[in-house]
Amino acid sequence: MAEVTVLGAGTMGSGIAQVFAQAGDTVHLIEVSLAQLTRGIAVIETNLARSVEKGRLTANESEVIMGRIVGSSDLEQAKYSELVVEAIHESLIAKTEAFRALDSMCPPETILASNTSSISITTLGTATGRADRVIGMHFFNPVLVMKLVEVVRGLATSDETHAHVMDWARRLGKEPVAVGDSPGFVANRVLLPMINEAVFALYEGVADAGEIDTVMRLGMNHPMGPLELADFIGLDVCLSIMSVLYDGFGDPKYRPCPLLKQMVAAGRLGRKSGQGFYRYPA
Numbered sequence: 001m002a003e004v005t006v007l008g009a010g011t012m013g014s015g016i017a018q019v020f021a022q023a024g025d026t027v028h029l030i031e032v033s034l035a036q037l038t039r040g041i042a043v044i045e046t047n048l049a050r051s052v053e054k055g056r057l058t059a060n061e062s063e064v065i066m067g068r069i070v071g072s073s074d075l076e077q078a079k080y081s082e083l084v085v086e087a088i089h090e091s092l093i094a095k096t097e098a099f100r101a102l103d104s105m106c107p108p109e110t111i112l113a114s115n116t117s118s119i120s121i122t123t124l125g126t127a128t129g130r131a132d133r134v135i136g137m138h139f140f141n142p143v144l145v146m147k148l149v150e151v152v153r154g155l156a157t158s159d160e161t162h163a164h165v166m167d168w169a170r171r172l173g174k175e176p177v178a179v180g181d182s183p184g185f186v187a188n189r190v191l192l193p194m195i196n197e198a199v200f201a202l203y204e205g206v207a208d209a210g211e212i213d214t215v216m217r218l219g220m221n222h223p224m225g226p227l228e229l230a231d232f233i234g235l236d237v238c239l240s241i242m243s244v245l246y247d248g249f250g251d252p253k254y255r256p257c258p259l260l261k262q263m264v265a266a267g268r269l270g271r272k273s274g275q276g277f278y279r280y281p282a
Contacts, residue, residue: 001025005078006085007098009033009040009071012115013087015143018044020085021068023172028070028077037071044069047144079105083168085137087115090240095119096127103128111161113137117188117237118244121154121181131156135165138185139174141233149174154181183248184241192241195233196257198226202277203259209277227277231270239264 001024006017009031017029017040031037048062057065070077078084084106086098095114102112111133114124125131136152149169153162162178169176179185184192198212207215213225230238239261245254263269263276270276 002082003028003080004083004085005030005081006087007031007075007078007102008087008089008115009037010087010089011043012139012141012143014040014043015141016085016087016115016139017069018047018065019139019143019172019174021065024068026068026070028072028081030072030075030077032073034073037073041069041071075101076105078102078110079107081106081110083111083113083165085113085115087139090117090119090237092119092123095124099124099127099134103130109133111135111165113165115139118184118241120183120248121152121157125154125156132158133161135161136179136181136185137165137169138187140187147173147175148187149176150179150185150187151176152179152181152185184245188241189245192238192245193254195226195230195238196242196254196260199230199257199260202227203257231276231278231280233270234272235260235269235276236264 004020004025005028006013007030009029017027020027029040031040045066048057048066051057052059052062084102086095088094088098095116099112108130112128113135114121115138116136117138121134121136125134128134131154134154135157136150138150138152140146140148151162151166151169166176166178183189201207201212202209209227213228216222216225239256242254242256246256267273268275271280274280274282
């Protein structure tokens with residue numbers, strides 16, 4: 001077992017911290033916002049309590065797992081870790097700053113991984129002096145349920161780093177898939193244009209949101225319609241990924257729908273704001 005740092009205690013960060021702790025690793029969960037750190041820890045406690053209620057864990061096992069997670073707002077805690085997984089918001093500037101800071105304090109052997117869903121791993125690697133030990137480790141939401149991890153290799157990522165992270169993902173009970181460092185990787189390069197096209201269909205008045213989602217659920221056997229899924233992901237995240245695809249490829253087929261931009265500008269971000277393509281109770 002090893003020491004791991006997860007940077008960011010939001011929805012993804014807290015889930016990532018829990019899966020590492022459940023696999024036996026000691027986890028430093030670092031979040032600059034104390035309020036968010038408190039929420040992230042509370043989410044993990046709730047998840048574990050639910051597992052105890054359903055008989056998946058004993059109360060003692062839950063306590064042991066929770067005891068492996070140490071919350072902090074001090075980035076210096078990362079210097080004790082063999083692996084750091086960055087899971088902050090999807091911003092190249094913010095992630096680059098985080099990687100520079102981590103590179104300055106972590107030992108040379110520490111692997112720096114990003115949970116980014118679309119940003120170039122090669123670019124993040126150039127912000128450090130250890131590009132060979134920088135890699136993408138893209139988990140999917142909800143982390144505790146979804147088996148897939150996209151393991152993204154930057155231009156300079158070493159064979160050793162790649163193999164180590166692939167093995168580590170398997171130890172977490174995940175199914176790692178090796179993908180190249182291309183805008184959106186595989187999942188979001190395929191998924192987000194579909195969502196964006198659904199927004200265009202709504203924007204052009206082809207059908208309303210419920211009808212579009214029903215077509216995709218019943219006609220394509222999708223468990224969730226694209227607009228409902230966009231609300232679940234967060235419309236700001238969808239726009240960010242579409243912008244990365246559009247900028248990265250320079251192809252008009254990745255142009256974000258004007259309606260998507262309007263909704264983000266209006267603060268209608270989906271479930272997290274209470275309103276997106278649908279309304280959600282408080």
